Amino acid sequence: MTSQNLDQFLESNISDLKEKGLYNEIDTLEGANGPEIIIEGKKLLNLSSNNYLGLATHQDLKDVAKQAIDSYGVGAGAVRTINGTLDLHIELEKKIAAFKGTEAAIAYQSGFNCNMAAISAVMDKNDAILSDALNHASIIDGCRLSKAKIIRYEHSDMADLRAKVEEATGSGAYNKVMVITDGVFSMDGDIAKLPEIVDIAEEFDLITYVDDAHGSGVTGDGAGTVKHFGLQKKVDFQMGTLSKAIGVIGGYVAGKQSLIDWLKVRSRPFLFSTAVSPADAAASTKAIDMLMKSTELNKKLWENGDYLKKGLKALGFAIGNSETPITPCIIGDEKQAQTFSKRLREEGVYAKAIVFPTVPQGTGRVRNMPTAAHTKEMLDRAIRIYEKIGKEMKLI
Ligand SMILES: *Cc1c(COP(=O)(O)O)cnc(C)c1O
Secondary structure: OOOHHHHHHHHHHHHHHHHOOOOOOOOOEOOOOOOEEEEOOEEEEEOOOOOOOOHHHOHHHHHHHHHHHHHHOOOOOOEHHHHHOOHHHHHHHHHHHHHHOOOEEEEEOOHHHHHHHHHHHHOOOOOEEEEEOOOOHHHHHHHHHHOOEEEEEOOOOHHHHHHHHHHHHHOOOOOOEEEEEEOEOOOOOOEOOHHHHHHHHHHHOOEEEEEOOOOOOOOHHHOOHHHHOOOOOOOOEEEEEOOOOOOOOOEEEEEOHHHHHHHHHHOHHHHHOEOOOHHHHHHHHHHHHHHHHOOHHHHHHHHHHHHHHHHHHHHOOEOOOOOOOOEEEEEEOHHHHHHHHHHHHHHOEEOOEEOOOOOOOOOEEEEEOOOOOOOHHHHHHHHHHHHHHHHHOOOO
């Protein structure tokens, strides 16, 4: 017999979540995650993916992935440090370093796993980490794993950051102090104040770590938020993911050679988890190569983002202060945000509601992620449906 204690735990916790309306039922896509998707046999306009440039379904990436399978097979066969390092992984790392303007880079199996790996390879219980209040879950978990003291500062509040840095460095209690932030914050689409953060870091000799999961492929003509501000020589860790704008799977840190050398001998997911498959590595390299050669997809993404924002704003929706194509439509009340999202879906638009605790109470919203793959016709259709539901629910 399996554990009754476990059964009790699961039953009481799952029913508790269901009662509170917090139990997430996951939708299944019947086909590719493109600008339009099929769920339960119904075609929906997709405004929920992180596939910013439409690369997840790009023909050139599919072609190189198939070639890689033909030449190398489907798996890397081992962890990187035994004999799972293929020339495809080295090419990918070289490409990432060139893309990010750094001496070197290390690739991991995912962005989440990269944050687990990289923070704890450098920081320990004698150190402190200043972390933006809205940082991603994987940053928070990576910081926890390091056992360093975690000091949260108010979101993008530079006065608060400075005060807490002064306190942490002045106390003499820590060997090393790191400041860590998302480059682009995914719920509001705002950009971290990297020039100020870097100034403070230089003044107090802090280690700087920027998670640019939502910036890569988007800001800085595609090269990310650090490039956007021209700070490639001043940020220690440029972390990113290959699974959002790049369209494939994987994560990475780009930085100076000595840092990458250290991560290759000390970061545990690199040492103890098998490398990404040949197809993944080849497709990611191809994607980055395309972004370095042409900004066409990047321009299209921003054009589409601006178009959707303008359309929703003209209708009278509150779209917040996004500085990127991420377009929140802030409804306020949590239940209304959920109803709004449900009605959008019934009318053919798939845009997820985001509510407390993911965002502050009373700022329930529907989050829209237009991509380079959307056509003007699709965006017009979305705006028309927004207008219809907005009027129906007396929100505009
Ligand atoms: C999505 C995300 C990650 C995780 O990346 P994956 O490659 O999907 O594991 C890490 N950090 C931030 C800020 C993210 O948005």
